[in-house]
Each structure stands twice: as C-alpha cells, then as structure tokens.
Amino acid sequence: MPDPVDIFGLPLAGADPVSDDDLLAAYPWPEARAWVRAMMVTTLDGAAAGPDGLSGSVSSRADQRVFNTVRRDADAVLIGAGTLRAERYTPMRAKDADTERRASAGQRPAPIIAVCSGSLDLPWELPVWHESTCQPMVLTARGADPERLATAREHADVVVLDQVTPQAIIAALTERGLPRIVCEGGPGLLRNLVEAGLVDEADITVSPVFAGTEHSPSTKALPQVTSFHLAHVLYGEQTLMLRYLAEGEGR
Ligand SMILES: NC(=O)c1ccc[n+]([C@@H]2O[C@H](COP(=O)([O-])OP(=O)(O)OC[C@H]3O[C@@H](n4cnc5c(N)ncnc54)[C@H](OP(=O)(O)O)[C@@H]3O)[C@@H](O)[C@H]2O)c1
Incomplete structure (x- = not known):
C-alpha cells in the first residue's frame, strides 16, 4: 500500500478579507520575460458557459473582482475569435487608479485586446474596436480573405502571421512590447497554448453552480495531461479562485 497523501483543510471563515492592493500583489508579473496567465471560470460540473452560452452567467462578483484586478497590470488581453463572437467584449479603457503605476512601469495606459482569428469573421460593430484606450490588435494568417483583411485594418492593428500558431501569437505580442499577457480563453485557444x-x-x-455543458466548447484531447502546481487559493461568495503555475515555475 502506498503512503496516503497529505490532505489539508482550509479555514473557510475567520481570516481577514484581502484589499485590492493585496489582490494585485497576489498576481505578480515577472520582470525578466514574457508571462502568459490564463484566466477561466468553471462550474462544479465543468461548464465554461451557462445556459445562455456566456461565461458571465457562471461567474460571480468575487470572480469578477479577481478577473478585473488581474487585468490591471496586463499589457495584453488575449482572446480567441470564438470568445469575442460569444462574449462581445466591451471597450478596455485606462483607469485613473492605474495611470501612474502603469506609466512608471513603462506600460501603455491600458491593456490592449488582442484577438486571434483565421477567418476574420469578427463582430466589427462592437464599440471595443474604436472606444478602447489602446487600439485593439487582430492576429491573423497570411492567406486571409483580402476583403475581410481590409475591413479588419479599418478597425484594428492587424498582425499577419505565416500561421496563427500559439508560438507565433506569443512572439508577436512580446516583440511589440506586450510581455504581460492575460489569456481569457476560450477553451480552444487555451488548449492550444497549453499544448x-x-x-x-x-x-x-x-x-x-451546476450549469450543464451543452454550451461549453469541447476541445481536442492533449497528447498527454499537463500538470500545474497550486500557488494559492482565495475564496469569497462561495467561490474558489485558484492560482496554478506550470511545472518548473517558481513564482
Ligand atoms: N469559462 C470561461 O472562463 C470562458 C472564457 C472564454 C470563453 N468562454 C466561452 O467559450 C466559448 C468560446 O470558446 P472557443 O473555445 O469556442 O473559442 P476561442 O478559443 O475563444 O476561439 C477559437 C477561435 O480562435 C481563432 N484562433 C486563431 N488561432 C488559434 C489558435 N492557434 N488556436 C485556437 N484558436 C485560434 C479561430 O478563429 P476563427 O474561427 O475566426 O478562425 C478559432 O475558431 C464561448 O462560449 C465563450 O462564452 C468561457
């Protein structure tokens, strides 16, 4: 019989609530290199979206607080086209509370939304394209439809890659001075970045909550499972916010 694994209980009451500054400090960015931080919400039954097909309906105020905090010091918010089509992102604007800190770190005033899309079938009517503080970026592939490419160029800073591979996406962002990357999904893009x-x-x-997985995209199996290790657990409003690091990451 192997030794039983140690299991620990978390105190679910009695601790002091964390401040916004504590929360920001709990999600540090390394100075020396690019860092890709994936942010996703899942239900108790493993759904990525609720009955309305959106992640907001399975989120909570606690999740949103962490989500918004993690964005504050990001250079880029990276999403797949499927997420933009479903979630219809709103403009990303600079916030007064972040102006000085971002400027002294040499960052742009607000994170840039970066959307990966081969098809360029994107919701161009959204205000996100023209009402964000920094011009959004679209990463697409050589061979994209010329008419759609022209439309994309009217709305975004378009980066044309040989192929929209995970390596090319991250390299394109870091080469443009955007090494602090929050990837907000969806599951398809995240799966490929993990692979x-x-x-x-x-x-x-x-x-x-349970939601059923009918509206959650399924993803192709990875060649093997990919392990992460637990860095912290926060909780609020019956919700767990887990921070996992890739194997070998010391932070
Ligand atoms: N639970 C959560 O936290 C969460 C977060 C985000 C999204 N969601 C939900 O997830 C769903 C969308 O997720 P999804 O997995 O279907 O779509 P996704 O990952 O957001 O987007 C996939 C699309 O991204 C483009 N793409 C370009 N390069 C890619 C690459 N290397 N790897 C993968 N995709 C690439 C392609 O767009 P083209 O088709 O334009 O070529 C592809 O169809 C929505 O229902 C959304 O509400 C949930």
Missing part, C-alpha cells in the same frame, strides 16, 4: 507549453499560470475560478 505548446506556453501557459505559465492558470488562474481558474470554481463557481458553486
């Missing part, structure tokens, strides 16, 4: 070994950190929220 490429490019996810340094997985910040996963477990929402205390």
Whole structure:
C-alpha cells in the first residue's frame, strides 16, 4: 500500500478579507520575460458557459473582482475569435487608479485586446474596436480573405502571421512590447497554448453552480495531461479562485 497523501483543510471563515492592493500583489508579473496567465471560470460540473452560452452567467462578483484586478497590470488581453463572437467584449479603457503605476512601469495606459482569428469573421460593430484606450490588435494568417483583411485594418492593428500558431501569437505580442499577457480563453485557444507549453499560470475560478455543458466548447484531447502546481487559493461568495503555475515555475 502506498503512503496516503497529505490532505489539508482550509479555514473557510475567520481570516481577514484581502484589499485590492493585496489582490494585485497576489498576481505578480515577472520582470525578466514574457508571462502568459490564463484566466477561466468553471462550474462544479465543468461548464465554461451557462445556459445562455456566456461565461458571465457562471461567474460571480468575487470572480469578477479577481478577473478585473488581474487585468490591471496586463499589457495584453488575449482572446480567441470564438470568445469575442460569444462574449462581445466591451471597450478596455485606462483607469485613473492605474495611470501612474502603469506609466512608471513603462506600460501603455491600458491593456490592449488582442484577438486571434483565421477567418476574420469578427463582430466589427462592437464599440471595443474604436472606444478602447489602446487600439485593439487582430492576429491573423497570411492567406486571409483580402476583403475581410481590409475591413479588419479599418478597425484594428492587424498582425499577419505565416500561421496563427500559439508560438507565433506569443512572439508577436512580446516583440511589440506586450510581455504581460492575460489569456481569457476560450477553451480552444487555451488548449492550444497549453499544448505548446506556453501557459505559465492558470488562474481558474470554481463557481458553486451546476450549469450543464451543452454550451461549453469541447476541445481536442492533449497528447498527454499537463500538470500545474497550486500557488494559492482565495475564496469569497462561495467561490474558489485558484492560482496554478506550470511545472518548473517558481513564482
Ligand atoms: N469559462 C470561461 O472562463 C470562458 C472564457 C472564454 C470563453 N468562454 C466561452 O467559450 C466559448 C468560446 O470558446 P472557443 O473555445 O469556442 O473559442 P476561442 O478559443 O475563444 O476561439 C477559437 C477561435 O480562435 C481563432 N484562433 C486563431 N488561432 C488559434 C489558435 N492557434 N488556436 C485556437 N484558436 C485560434 C479561430 O478563429 P476563427 O474561427 O475566426 O478562425 C478559432 O475558431 C464561448 O462560449 C465563450 O462564452 C468561457
């Protein structure tokens, strides 16, 4: 019989609540290199979206607080086209509270939304394209439809890659001075980044709800399971906010 594994209980009451500054400090960015931080919410039954097909319906105020905090010091918010089509992102604007800190770190005033899309079939009517503080970026592939490419160029800073591979996406962002990357999904893009070994950190929220998985995209199996180790557990509003680091990451 192997030795039983140690299991620990968490105090679920009695601790002091964390401040916004504590929360920001709990999600540090390394100075020396690019860092890809994936942020996703999952339900108790493993759904990535609720009955309305959106992640917001399985999120909570606690999840949103962490989500918004983690974005504050990011250079880029990276999403797949499927997420933009479903979630219809709103403009990302600079916040007064972050202006000085971002400027002194040499960052742009607000994170840039970066959307990966081969098809360029994107919701161009969204205000996110023209009302964000920094112009959004679209990463696409050589061979994209010329008409759609022209439309994309009216709305975004378009980066044309040989192929929209995970390696090319992350290299394109870091070469443009955007090494602090929050990838907000969806599951398809995240799966491919994990397969490429490019996810340094997985910040996963477990929402205390069941939703059914009908509206959650399924992803192709990875060649092998990819392990992460637990860096912290936060909780609030019956919700767990887990911070996992890739094997070998010391932070
Ligand atoms: N639970 C959560 O936290 C969470 C977070 C985000 C999204 N969601 C939900 O997840 C769903 C969308 O997720 P999804 O997995 O279907 O889509 P996704 O990962 O957001 O987007 C996939 C699309 O990204 C583009 N793409 C370009 N390069 C890629 C690459 N190397 N790897 C993967 N994709 C690449 C392709 O766009 P083209 O088709 O344009 O070529 C592809 O179809 C929505 O229902 C959304 O509400 C949940």
